[in-house]
Amino acid sequence: MAQKPSIPKGTRDFTPTEMNRRNYIFDTIKAVFRKYGYSPIETPAMENLSTLLGKYGEEGDKLLFKILNSGDYLSKISDEELAGKDSNQLSTRISEKGLRYDLTVPFARFVVQHRNQLTFPFKRFQIQNVWRADRPQKGRYREFFQCDVDVIGSNSLLNELELVQIIDEVFSLLSLKVVTKINNRKILSGIAEIIGQAEKIVDITVAIDKLEKIGLEGVNKELTEKEIPKEAIDKLQPIIKLAGNNTEKLATLKEVIADSEIGLKGIAEMEQIFKYLQQVDVACEVELDLTLARGLNYYTGAIFEVKSKDAEMGSICGGGRYDDLTGIFGMPDVSGVGISFGADRIYDVIEQLKLFPEKAIAGTQLLFVNFGEKEEAYCLPLLEKVRKAGISSEIYPDSAKMKKQMGYADSNHIPFVAIAGASEMEAGKITLKNMESGEQEMVVVEEMIEKFSR
RNA sequence: GUGAUUGUAGCUCAGUUGGUUAGAGCGCUGGAUUGUGGUUCCAGAGGUCGUGGGUUCGACCCCCAUCAUUCACCCCA
Numbered sequence: 001m002a003q004k005p006s007i008p009k010g011t012r013d014f015t016p017t018e019m020n021r022r023n024y025i026f027d028t029i030k031a032v033f034r035k036y037g038y039s040p041i042e043t044p045a046m047e048n049l050s051t052l053l054g055k056y057g058e059e060g061d062k063l064l065f066k067i068l069n070s071g072d073y074l075s076k077i078s079d080e081e082l083a084g085k086d087s088n089q090l091s092t093r094i095s096e097k098g099l100r101y102d103l104t105v106p107f108a109r110f111v112v113q114h115r116n117q118l119t120f121p122f123k124r125f126q127i128q129n130v131w132r133a134d135r136p137q138k139g140r141y142r143e144f145f146q147c148d149v150d151v152i153g154s155n156s157l158l159n160e161l162e163l164v165q166i167i168d169e170v171f172s173l174l175s176l177k178v179v180t181k182i183n184n185r186k187i188l189s190g191i192a193e194i195i196g197q198a199e200k201i202v203d204i205t206v207a208i209d210k211l212e213k214i215g216l217e218g219v220n221k222e223l224t225e226k227e228i229p230k231e232a233i234d235k236l237q238p239i240i241k242l243a244g245n246n247t248e249k250l251a252t253l254k255e256v257i258a259d260s261e262i263g264l265k266g267i268a269e270m271e272q273i274f275k276y277l278q279q280v281d282v283a284c285e286v287e288l289d290l291t292l293a294r295g296l297n298y299y300t301g302a303i304f305e306v307k308s309k310d311a312e313m314g315s316i317c318g319g320g321r322y323d324d325l326t327g328i329f330g331m332p333d334v335s336g337v338g339i340s341f342g343a344d345r346i347y348d349v350i351e352q353l354k355l356f357p358e359k360a361i362a363g364t365q366l367l368f369v370n371f372g373e374k375e376e377a378y379c380l381p382l383l384e385k386v387r388k389a390g391i392s393s394e395i396y397p398d399s400a401k402m403k404k405q406m407g408y409a410d411s412n413h414i415p416f417v418a419i420a421g422a423s424e425m426e427a428g429k430i431t432l433k434n435m436e437s438g439e440q441e442m443v444v445v446e447e448m449i450e451k452f453s454r
Numbered sequence: 455g456u457g458a459u460u461g462u463a464g465c466u467c468a469g470u471u472g473g474u475u476a477g478a479g480c481g482c483u484g485g486a487u488u489g490u491g492g493u494u495c496c497a498g499a500g501g502u503c504g505u506g507g508g509u510u511c512g513a514c515c516c517c518c519a520u521c522a523u524u525c526a527c528c529c530c531a
Contacts, residue, residue, distance in 0.1 A: 135528095
């Protein structure tokens, strides 16, 4: 046998069953997006590296898939450069395109480029795959789908509310119990300010984010390693350990960071969001979580993360507000807020919990058995009629043995089989067999179609 | 990038202290049943044991290298 074929690490093929289930997820997400007034866009799989580089931090740059220039890409490189073996230096010379890493940055690029054609606030959704040169592991792929919703060009916190409503609706439609965690970058900045470590904000938030994983001691250890002074760490303790319900948490926080203007602003924002939430009907848990600190450099306000309550999995949806994302592309002072549903992780969770509905795998409803030339000629017009009536149907392409044809219907979960041989042809009818019950009866086409339309 | 794990039939996996011809279940093909599937019975096809070296009279098994896999860390959907 020839060598076994394979696909790149962290990528996947999708079988028909998997595709039907994935589409079930995409369709429900899409429907909700549309319902809230968002319009679809798409952007290319590849972007210029200049638009991608530097947007995701140092780590992010490493995880970008780069595309080699076409043609003789080494021709313009000098021998000295080659001999230098500086991969980073060289890569910018031989590669100027890369696969998109997320949908947010391409969206920002899109907005800047098409600003004249857009009406703000602009609400868009985008469902496409993204690529990261990460090491794959559980719930982590190198090619995966994100389902983004963003609204750009509006500072209103109504948008944050709307996103929570969308989260709530999507996951309740998918029958998943989730908790939505909210934090605010301004509060985090305020905290860093109060303890006099404003410039260490990223280190601090990254460390605090690991509370659940490595515990209080671990967090403190990491803070020490990041050269945060002991007094500052001591000051942080009540904040890391903050407990109570959302309003209680906000109240304590307010006292602790009373001297930080930006911190108070963040608290005011959170209070407003929670106030909005009381005015609408949101079923899922919404929880203020200070340990939530997405690493993305561009969030400036609210930060969101959604986790399944019943499955062990990283976040299945995340996002936040970014005040100046388009600034890097020369369009300052445009604020946006958005979230991204991780379709592949959502799939894994639903699969794990066995919550895929049967109808998510609906395919062919009716199979015509093929007995030979004469019978084919008899069935073809009938098949046409059935299809015109909107019933997914097919005829077995060869006059194979009954056993084979029935087996085909069976393994494809086709619920009904139409059999037409000499006696049926004579009577101008078809035998319709119910594959589940085994019952069968001779009927005319119209009767058969009638049965399906019920 | 760091640390582990596993690699045997299409799939999931057995395989004794190193010993002759490497097994099972599922799936597949054919038959029992040439107009009746999902159940049952019978038969059959299918493997350079990831790859390359080494040790040995002899290697699926031991050693080294390499590639691939999965999991964790970093980071993240």
